Amino acid sequence: xxxxxxxxxxxxxxxxxxxxxxxxxxxxxxxxxxxxxxxxxxxxxxxxxxxxxxxxxxxxxxxxxxxxxxxxxxxxxxxxxxxxxxxxxxxxxxxxxxxxxxxxxxxxxxxxxxxxxxxxxxxxxxxxxxxxxxxxxxxxxxxxxx
Amino acid sequence: xxxxxxxxxxxxxxxxxxxxxxxxxxxxxxxxxxxxxxxxxxxxxxxxxxxxxxxxxxxxxxxxxxxxxxxxxxxxxxxxxxxxxxxxxxxxxxxxxxxxxxxxxxxxxxxxxxxxxxxxxxxxxxxxxxxxxxxxxxxxxxxxxxxxxxxxxxxxxxxxxxxxxxxxxxxxxxxxxxxxxxxxxxxxxxxxxxxxxxxxxxxxxxxxxxxxxxxxxxxxxxxxxxxxxxxxxxxxxxxxxxxxxxxxxxxxxxxxxxxxxxxxxxxxxxxxxxxxxxxxxxxxxxxxxxxxxxxxxxxxxxxxxxxxxxxxxxxxxxxxxxxxxxxxxxxxxxxxxxxxxxxxxxxxxxxxxxxxxxxxxxxxxxxxxxxxxxxxxxxxxxxxxxxxxxxxxxxxxxxxxxxxxxxxxxxxxxxxx
Numbered sequence: 001x002x003x004x005x006x007x008x009x010x011x012x013x014x015x016x017x018x019x020x021x022x023x024x025x026x027x028x029x030x031x032x033x034x035x036x037x038x039x040x041x042x043x044x045x046x047x048x049x050x051x052x053x054x055x056x057x058x059x060x061x062x063x064x065x066x067x068x069x070x071x072x073x074x075x076x077x078x079x080x081x082x083x084x085x086x087x088x089x090x091x092x093x094x095x096x097x098x099x100x101x102x103x104x105x106x107x108x109x110x111x112x113x114x115x116x117x118x119x120x121x122x123x124x125x126x127x128x129x130x131x132x133x134x135x136x137x138x139x140x141x142x143x144x145x146x
Numbered sequence: 147x148x149x150x151x152x153x154x155x156x157x158x159x160x161x162x163x164x165x166x167x168x169x170x171x172x173x174x175x176x177x178x179x180x181x182x183x184x185x186x187x188x189x190x191x192x193x194x195x196x197x198x199x200x201x202x203x204x205x206x207x208x209x210x211x212x213x214x215x216x217x218x219x220x221x222x223x224x225x226x227x228x229x230x231x232x233x234x235x236x237x238x239x240x241x242x243x244x245x246x247x248x249x250x251x252x253x254x255x256x257x258x259x260x261x262x263x264x265x266x267x268x269x270x271x272x273x274x275x276x277x278x279x280x281x282x283x284x285x286x287x288x289x290x291x292x293x294x295x296x297x298x299x300x301x302x303x304x305x306x307x308x309x310x311x312x313x314x315x316x317x318x319x320x321x322x323x324x325x326x327x328x329x330x331x332x333x334x335x336x337x338x339x340x341x342x343x344x345x346x347x348x349x350x351x352x353x354x355x356x357x358x359x360x361x362x363x364x365x366x367x368x369x370x371x372x373x374x375x376x377x378x379x380x381x382x383x384x385x386x387x388x389x390x391x392x393x394x395x396x397x398x399x400x401x402x403x404x405x406x407x408x409x410x411x412x413x414x415x416x417x418x419x420x421x422x423x424x425x426x427x428x429x430x431x432x433x434x435x436x437x438x439x440x441x442x443x444x445x446x447x448x449x450x451x452x453x454x455x456x457x458x459x460x461x462x463x464x465x466x467x468x469x470x471x472x473x474x475x476x477x478x479x480x481x482x483x484x485x486x487x488x489x490x491x492x493x494x495x496x497x498x499x500x501x502x503x504x505x506x507x508x509x510x511x512x513x514x515x516x517x518x519x520x521x522x523x524x525x526x527x528x529x530x531x532x533x534x535x536x537x538x539x540x541x542x543x544x545x546x547x548x549x550x551x552x553x554x555x556x557x558x559x560x561x562x563x
Contacts, residue, residue: 085223092230099237106244113251120258127265134272141279 034075034083041068041090048097056104057097064093172218174225175209181232182206191232194239202232341391345382348398352379355405359412366415371408375401425562432484432560439476450487450561453477455515458556462499464510466518474515477558478522487560489525491516493534494541494557496550501536509534515556 041064048061071086171179182188182202192199209224356375359367378401385394432451437444443454458470466474481489493512495504509532516532519525537544542552 089223089226089230092227092234096230096234096237099234099241103237103241103244106241106248110244110247110251113248113255117251117254117258120255120262124258124261124265127262127269131265131269131272134269134276138272138276138279141276141283144279144283 031075034071034080034087037087038068038072038075041087041094044094048094048101051101052097052104054104054108057100060093060097060100064090064097067093169213169216169218171213172222172225174222174229175213178206178209178225178228178232181229181236187232187236190239190243191235194242195235198231198235198238202228202235205231338389338391341395342386345386345391345394345398348395348402349379349382349386352382352398352401352405355402355409359405359409363412366412367408368411369408371404375404375408377401378404428484429562432480432487435480435483436477436560439473439480441470441473442477447559448562450490450559453558453560455556455558456551456554458515459511462507464507464514466514471518474518475522478519478525480560481519481525482523484560485529486563487529488563489516489519489530490559490561491519491530491532492557492559493532494539494553494555495537496553497537497540497544498550505534505536507534508536511556515558519558 045061045064045068048057048064052058052061067086067090071083071090074080074082074086188199191202205224205228209221209228212218212220212224352375356372356379359372378397382394382397382401385391385397429446429451433444433446436442436451436453439453441455443456445452445454455470455473458466458473460467481487491512493508493510493515495508497504499507512532512534516530520527520530537553540549540553541555543549544553
């Protein structure tokens with residue numbers, strides 16, 4: 001539950017702030033910073049993979065990995081300015097994946113709940129029919145007995 | 147506001163199409179076009195995540211501007227960002243929709259569970275009432291069954307009573323029948339015993355007669371009938387042993403008949419012998435009694451008992467001397483007692499005198515005695531006869547006085563029949 005709240009509320013808010021913040025000055029950031037970001041993204045990928053129990057976002061996660069590789073290549077070629085947009089895409093993609101995972105989980109929960117509801121409704125119908133039958137039987141018995 | 151925004155976006159898109167130059171729109175931008183320009187999705191995204199939707203719109207706008215400016219990389223970048231962010235908003239919208247479905251499903255679940263609970267309660271209540279009704283019906287059924295059973299028991303008892311009565315009647319009839327049979331058997335047995343007794347009596351009678359015949363003088367019995375009687379007795383005993391009572395009785399009766407026939411002859415002989423014996427005895431008695439009179443001579447001849455009287459008359463006279471009448475009285479008594487004997491009075495004289503006169507005298511004297519006897523005891527004339535024989539039939543020598551005295555006599559003869 002905590003993870004779901006974290007994923008659905010806290011992280012999107014952070015991501016949104018980051019996205020709204022816009023591209024910062026790439027010159028202010030050195031290779032160490034980017035490497036830290038890459039590491040962080042790797043950890044994010046691991047978290048997302050762990051959260052993606054249905055593997056419904058596997059290809060989306062692979063896209064991040066591709067983009068990280070691309071960014072690392074830019075970093076290796078000192079194309080620092082090209083790294084920042086990729087990192088923003090990664091941030092957005094990660095946010096999207098989390099939203100997708102949350103959506104999938106919500107849908108799964110909804111399906112479970114609907115299944116439970118359907119089952120309960122079926123039980124209710126059965127109970128209603130059983131009650132109706134019992135009442136019919138009761139009425140018949142009353143008519144017969146009285 | 148939303149409609150205005152969407153209209154502006156659409157206008158921007160159209161302007162981008164008109165002023166973007168001849169180059170093709172990159173696929174990222176086309177993808178962003180499809181997402182952003184979809185009104186229903188745009189509405190959903192705007193509602194679910196308005197800030198993200200706005201950000202997506204901003205990136206899309208930048209992408210359009212970049213495309214218009216011919217900055218391909220920026221266009222692709224902004225298109226990608228727009229699409230990602232729009233997709234994220236759409237995911238939010240889908241998540242919200244899923245959560246809404248989830249919430250509704252939970253409401254349905256709760257409602258269904260409530261319904262279930264209520265219906266279960268209703269069912270339980272109905273079943274409880276039905277159970278009570280079933281108990282009532284079962285009790286009624288039991289009561290009816292008891293009534294039916296009671297009727298059945300009553301019918302069974304009636305049937306058993308009827309059967310018992312029938313059995314008792316049958317038993318009584320059987321007993322009566324058995325008693326009747328016993329009685330009939332006893333009667334038959336009694337009849338048999340009676341017949342057996344009768345046969346035995348007849349047999350005893352026949353046997354007794356046969357034994358008597360054999361003990362007395364079998365020669366006097368008719369041998370054929372005696373032998374036949376013995377044979378019939380044996381056959382009768384055999385038949386009796388074989389319980390052929392009727393046959394045994396017939397045979398016994400035939401034996402009796404035979405022995406009776408055999409006895410008849412013997413009896414006839416016996417009677418005849420007895421009569422002779424009695425006659426002889428009578429004659430002997432007559433002799434003895436006559437001899438007891440005294441003064442007379444008594445002898446038995448073939449013709450009868452002869453009483454000879456002498457000195458009954460005076461010489462030449464035919465009247466009985468009074469002193470001699472007592473003998474005649476006694477002889478008259480004998481004549482009366484032995485009335486079956488014909489009585490003959492014969493007179494005899496001696497040879498002295500004339501024969502004729504002697505004959506007449508003898509006749510007179512015989513008649514005189516006869517008359518006296520008749521007179522004394524009123525003897526019947528049909529049984530008496532007087533005859534005179536004179537000097538004939540002398541019993542002694544007339545030459546001598548003693549002889550002549552012997553010849554002068556009257557003989558009273560009790561004739562044998």
